[in-house]
Amino acid sequence: MINRRTALASSAIAAAASGASAKTTSADIEPRGAIGRLERLPTLGLESWHDFMCGVNKFTNSALGPASYARQTELAKRAGLDLKKDITPQQAIELFGNDPAIRIRDRMWHSAHNFEHDILDMAFHSDGDAYLAEMESYDNRGPGKLILDPNLAIPEYTRHEIHQQPGGYVGNPFAGHIYHYATNVFYRGANDQDERHKGYATNCPLPDDGKVNRILDIGCGIGQLTVAMKEKHPNAEVIGIDVGAPMLRYAHMRAVDVGADVTFAQKLAEDTKYPDGHFDIVVSYILFHEVTASASRKIIAETMRVLRPGGVFFPLDFNTQAPPSPQRTYSTWMDHRWNTEVWRLQHASLDFGGEMAKAGFAVSDKTAKASGNFGNLVGIKKA
Amino acid sequence: MPELNSKRPTHTVDFIPGDTRGRAFLGNPLMDGMVSSIMALGAELWATKRRMKVIESLMAAKRDVTPAAIEAYVPTPDEVKAWEAERDQMVKLTFSSLVIKGDQPNDFGKSDGQKG
Numbered sequence: 001m002i003n004r005r006t007a008l009a010s011s012a013i014a015a016a017a018s019g020a021s022a023k024t025t026s027a028d029i030e031p032r033g034a035i036g037r038l039e040r041l042p043t044l045g046l047e048s049w050h051d052f053m054c055g056v057n058k059f060t061n062s063a064l065g066p067a068s069y070a071r072q073t074e075l076a077k078r079a080g081l082d083l084k085k086d087i088t089p090q091q092a093i094e095l096f097g098n099d100p101a102i103r104i105r106d107r108m109w110h111s112a113h114n115f116e117h118d119i120l121d122m123a124f125h126s127d128g129d130a131y132l133a134e135m136e137s138y139d140n141r142g143p144g145k146l147i148l149d150p151n152l153a154i155p156e157y158t159r160h161e162i163h164q165q166p167g168g169y170v171g172n173p174f175a176g177h178i179y180h181y182a183t184n185v186f187y188r189g190a191n192d193q194d195e196r197h198k199g200y201a202t203n204c205p206l207p208d209d210g211k212v213n214r215i216l217d218i219g220c221g222i223g224q225l226t227v228a229m230k231e232k233h234p235n236a237e238v239i240g241i242d243v244g245a246p247m248l249r250y251a252h253m254r255a256v257d258v259g260a261d262v263t264f265a266q267k268l269a270e271d272t273k274y275p276d277g278h279f280d281i282v283v284s285y286i287l288f289h290e291v292t293a294s295a296s297r298k299i300i301a302e303t304m305r306v307l308r309p310g311g312v313f314f315p316l317d318f319n320t321q322a323p324p325s326p327q328r329t330y331s332t333w334m335d336h337r338w339n340t341e342v343w344r345l346q347h348a349s350l351d352f353g354g355e356m357a358k359a360g361f362a363v364s365d366k367t368a369k370a371s372g373n374f375g376n377l378v379g380i381k382k383a
Numbered sequence: 384m385p386e387l388n389s390k391r392p393t394h395t396v397d398f399i400p401g402d403t404r405g406r407a408f409l410g411n412p413l414m415d416g417m418v419s420s421i422m423a424l425g426a427e428l429w430a431t432k433r434r435m436k437v438i439e440s441l442m443a444a445k446r447d448v449t450p451a452a453i454e455a456y457v458p459t460p461d462e463v464k465a466w467e468a469e470r471d472q473m474v475k476l477t478f479s480s481l482v483i484k485g486d487q488p489n490d491f492g493k494s495d496g497q498k499g
Binding site for chain 1: 399422426479
């Protein structure tokens, strides 16, 4: 199967420059071509707005963020707080909540986040029939498979507009499109070709016996890690599951475009219905801080069940055991309350490695760090 | 969410709306609105500047300057780097006054030392 994205990368650029199309079907929409595996946003204007938000994000992180953090540190010191201990969210709000240096960072961050979401939502809805037709043209195409379950009972906890994404993962037909380009603002060009996810796949530990026949990516979203795992382990059967059908449709479409033979299935991570011991590796990427603590425990237990003895569980997410501090309390609470990360505080309250151990995993934090932002826990199902 | 003009299946379910929009981080919702407005204007200005750059690049290469050519243009690696630097400078010039460090003076109305 032709890997259209890499095979046509340079010709897509040339084709785009000449005004020709790199489409493979008449329903395929990429009016401005693609650069590698990233389709360019459909208009120059939209791309430029998005580019500006990348710049604002960069400025917020490099200038407003440090100023906010320094101010929090100063205020905490004046209040006589131990900078190596958490405080309560209420204490954080009272101490930091009215300071201009701290609030302007939060305001700028939110304004940019909302603007990015709005322009993407507007763009994909304005040509909605064509984008839905495009996904329809891919739904039954290979390589790989898309398996949706219209009868799946979608839990209430998954229906929130997580990180303020309009409609969340389950309620907006273009959730995948919006998620992809909005998260690219955070990556600031460092993940346009899924480089981060490829790095995670490279750093994913293997079972001691080296056997990797089946891999499961739970809460796979738009499938970036799923495809990266397939590219790392081309002979393995790789499956990505998620609760959001729009996310899975987009994931499948992208996987077909890059020629990755993976299966995307609409399932619950806490009740996959796969047989016992079915997988050699289970991975996840920033799933657990977006589910309840109760669901996390169930998902960990289900992961234990579907892994074979000696199998590896590699969950990438915020480190629940990161060093405590008043500033950490504040940023976690802000993310929870004002970024609609509804389950963030529940996740932060977990000893995630401890929960993995309770479920029966041998837990290690000594693997190669996949990312400086995320914990690097690995669980091995004991043989 | 914008209106969707399509009868195709969307494969969506009801969602739980958030409550974070339109909230006042800066004590006055109009102040928050002003920040968002300035950001939107900045995005529009950058979009215009970037379009001008595309046009200039096409003209410099003596290529046809048509709407299609403008939309399709792919910046060179050097252009990507240069345009990003200019974007970052524009963002910094626009927003650097919002970077607040240390205690803020609150001496409006106090004597500036002039007599009489």
